[in-house]
Amino acid sequence: MKRILLSILPALLAFAAVAADAPAPAEKSKSDAKYQVYGVAFYNLENLFDTIPNNPLGRDDEFTPAGKNHWTGDRYWSKIENLARAISNFTTAVTPNGPAFIGVSEIENRTVLEDLVKAVDKRLVADGKKPWNLQIVHHDSPDRRGVDVAALYNPRYFRLHSVSNSLLSIPSNPNFRSRDQMCVTGVMGADTLSVIVNHWPSRMGGQQQSNYLREAAAALSKHIADSLWTLRPNQGVIVMGDLNDDPMDPSCAKVLGAAKKADKVSEHQFYNPFWQMLDRGIGTLAYRSQWNLFDQIIVSGSLLESNTGKHRLHFWKAQVNNFEFLRDNEGTRQNYPLRTFSGGSYLNGYSDHFPTEIFLIRQR
Numbered sequence: 001m002k003r004i005l006l007s008i009l010p011a012l013l014a015f016a017a018v019a020a021d022a023p024a025p026a027e028k029s030k031s032d033a034k035y036q037v038y039g040v041a042f043y044n045l046e047n048l049f050d051t052i053p054n055n056p057l058g059r060d061d062e063f064t065p066a067g068k069n070h071w072t073g074d075r076y077w078s079k080i081e082n083l084a085r086a087i088s089n090f091t092t093a094v095t096p097n098g099p100a101f102i103g104v105s106e107i108e109n110r111t112v113l114e115d116l117v118k119a120v121d122k123r124l125v126a127d128g129k130k131p132w133n134l135q136i137v138h139h140d141s142p143d144r145r146g147v148d149v150a151a152l153y154n155p156r157y158f159r160l161h162s163v164s165n166s167l168l169s170i171p172s173n174p175n176f177r178s179r180d181q182m183c184v185t186g187v188m189g190a191d192t193l194s195v196i197v198n199h200w201p202s203r204m205g206g207q208q209q210s211n212y213l214r215e216a217a218a219a220l221s222k223h224i225a226d227s228l229w230t231l232r233p234n235q236g237v238i239v240m241g242d243l244n245d246d247p248m249d250p251s252c253a254k255v256l257g258a259a260k261k262a263d264k265v266s267e268h269q270f271y272n273p274f275w276q277m278l279d280r281g282i283g284t285l286a287y288r289s290q291w292n293l294f295d296q297i298i299v300s301g302s303l304l305e306s307n308t309g310k311h312r313l314h315f316w317k318a319q320v321n322n323f324e325f326l327r328d329n330e331g332t333r334q335n336y337p338l339r340t341f342s343g344g345s346y347l348n349g350y351s352d353h354f355p356t357e358i359f360l361i362r363q364r
Contacts, residue, residue, distance in 0.1 A: 034363070035362065035363055036362050037095055037316070037359055037361050038095070038100040038157055038158075038189065038313070038359065038360045038361075039090065039092070039095040039099030039359055040100065040101045040102075040238060040240070040297060040357065040359075041090055041101070041102045041103070041321070041355055041358075042105075042197075042241060042242075042295055042296075042357075043086070043087070043102060043103075043295075043351070043353070043356075044104070044106050044199070044242045044295060044351055044352075044353035044355075045104050045351055046106055046339060046350075046351035046352050047063065047340065048079065048107045048112045048116070049071065049076075049112070049146075050063075050076060050108055050109065050111060050112055051063070051064055051071050051072065051073055051076050052064070053067075055145075055146040059145045059146050060146050069341065075348075080112075080115050080116055081119055082349065082350045083116055083119075083350060083351070084116060084119035084120045084122070085325070085350075086321075086350050086351075086355065087102065087120050088120050088124055088127075089321070089323055090102070090321060090357060094359075097130070097132060097156070098132055098154065099357060100153065100154050100157035101151065101154075102151065102152040102153070103149065103150075103195060103197035103241060104149065104152065104197075105148075105149045105150075105179070105197070105199035105241060105242050106147045106242075107147060107148055108146055108147060108148070109138070109140070110136060113136045113138060113150055113152070117133075117134040117136065117152060120132060121133065121134075132154050133154070133155065135152065135155055135160070136150065136151075137150060137151040137153070137160070137163055137182065138151075139180060141165075141178070142177045142178075143177055143179050144177045147179065147199070148179060148180075149179050149180070149181075149182050149197045149241065150197070151182065151184050151197055153184075158186050158187070158188050158193075159186050160186045161186045161187065161192070162186075163182065163183065163184050164182075165183070166220055166224055168180070168181065168201075168220055170212075170213065172212075173213075176213070178200075178201050178213075178217075179198070181196055181198050181217070181221060182196070182197040183228070184196075184197065189313050189362050190362075191235070191312055191313040191362070192235045192236075193235065193236045193237075193238070193303075193313065193360075194228050194235065194237050194238070195238045196221050196224055196225070196237070197240055198217065198221060198243060199241050199242050199244075200213070200214045200217040200241065200242070201213035201214055201217060211250065214243065214244055214245050214249075214251040217243075217251065218251040218252065218255035221239045222257070225239070225268075229302075233267075233268075234302055235302060236299070236302050236303040236314075237299075237300040237303075238297060238298065238299055238300070239256065239258075239270065239297075239298040240296065240297040241295070241296070242295055242353065243294050243295075243296055245294065246278060246292055246293055247260070247272045247275035247293060248260075248275060248278075252298070253275075257269055257270055258270040258271065258272035258275075259271050260272065260275040260276060261276075262306070262315075263306070265301040267300070267302040267307050268301060268302070269300070269301045270299065271299055271315070272298045273318035273358065274293050274296045274297070274298075274356065277318065278292075278293040282322075283320070283354075284322075284337075284355075285337060285353045285354070286337070293320075295354065296356065297358045299315045299358065303315050303360065310362070310363040311362060311363050312362060313361070313362045314360065315360060315361075316359045316361040317358065318358045320354050320355075320356050321354060321355040321357055322354040325338075326351075326354060328342075328347070328349070337354050338350055340352075
């Protein structure tokens with residue numbers, strides 16, 4: 001089924017209010033060409049655990065009714081409903097049926113995702129809209145805390161082809177365990193696309209002291225991309241996730257090589273549309289009164305119009321979905337993400353991260 005066909009001029013006018021990156025090239029606004037537009041989003045769901053203690057190391061005990069978070073069924077289902085509200089709002093004038101693909105992190109298992117996608121459809125139907133019928137791609141990672149990355153996709157707009165999962169191995173730290181990197185390959189429109197969903201190691205112990213872990217994660221993502229290009233040199237590759245680093249940090253800017261500007265990025269290099277966004281003071285999480293933008297969606301040069309032309313799938317826009325209802329309105333937390341807990345207090349919020357989204361486009 002085709003994504004959406006539109007006259008580009010009214011699309012530009014309707015989309016201008018939500019786009020957070022540079023506008024589309026001027027010549028597009030003068031054309032009556034028809035375009036297809038696809039949303040690709042990422043959302044850190046902040047400790048989406050069920051209420052059942054099932055981590056052999058007891059790392060999920062705090063998310064049980066008897067644990068320190070008093071994680072009852074009521075609190076779990078409230079979290080599910082909140083996240084469903086957030087995701088069902090990932091719509092724009094040119095993507096009225098939501099994103100084609102959503103990468104997620106900090107989820108405990110497939111069951112919580114099954115509950116989530118059902119809640120999304122229930123909310124859509126209650127609002128008089130058609131359900132999305134999001135499909136789930138999940139894999140249990142060796143992460144000690146028991147959280148995984150996963151993907152949700154709309155089968156109307158993304159046809160799944162294959163999934164592979166890569167272990168992040170640290171030779172100098174053989175006991176290290178983290179989230180696997182999930183590479184999801186499919187067809188969007190008429191083009192093959194691979195999305196590498198990530199949740200890179202945290203800054204626990206200090207940013208500088210833990211840099212080597214995220215640099216190793218970036219090297220693994222780059223290796224996966226290079227392997228994909230060996231098979232299909234022209235295909236698009238997206239690296240997305242909670243990278244626990246900002247766009248200018250060495251893991252992103254040097255090891256992955258994601259450039260701040262799109263010009264001169266070759267097909268097998270990367271462009272990071274969120275770098276300039278952070279320069280403008282837009283972030284996805286706040287720490288010690290400072291914005292960070294860890295939740296990035298980085299596109300390969302093979303997804304830039306300068307390399308692909310108008311008729312292949314290519315990058316158009318990027319934005320942070322910092323909807324007003326996702327923001328806290330209390331004191332020093334004002335305008336920060338409204339999270340589930342803060343300082344041990346239950347806030348009944350959404351996540352400590354704002355979701356991000358990019359838009360891919362192709363001319364018919």
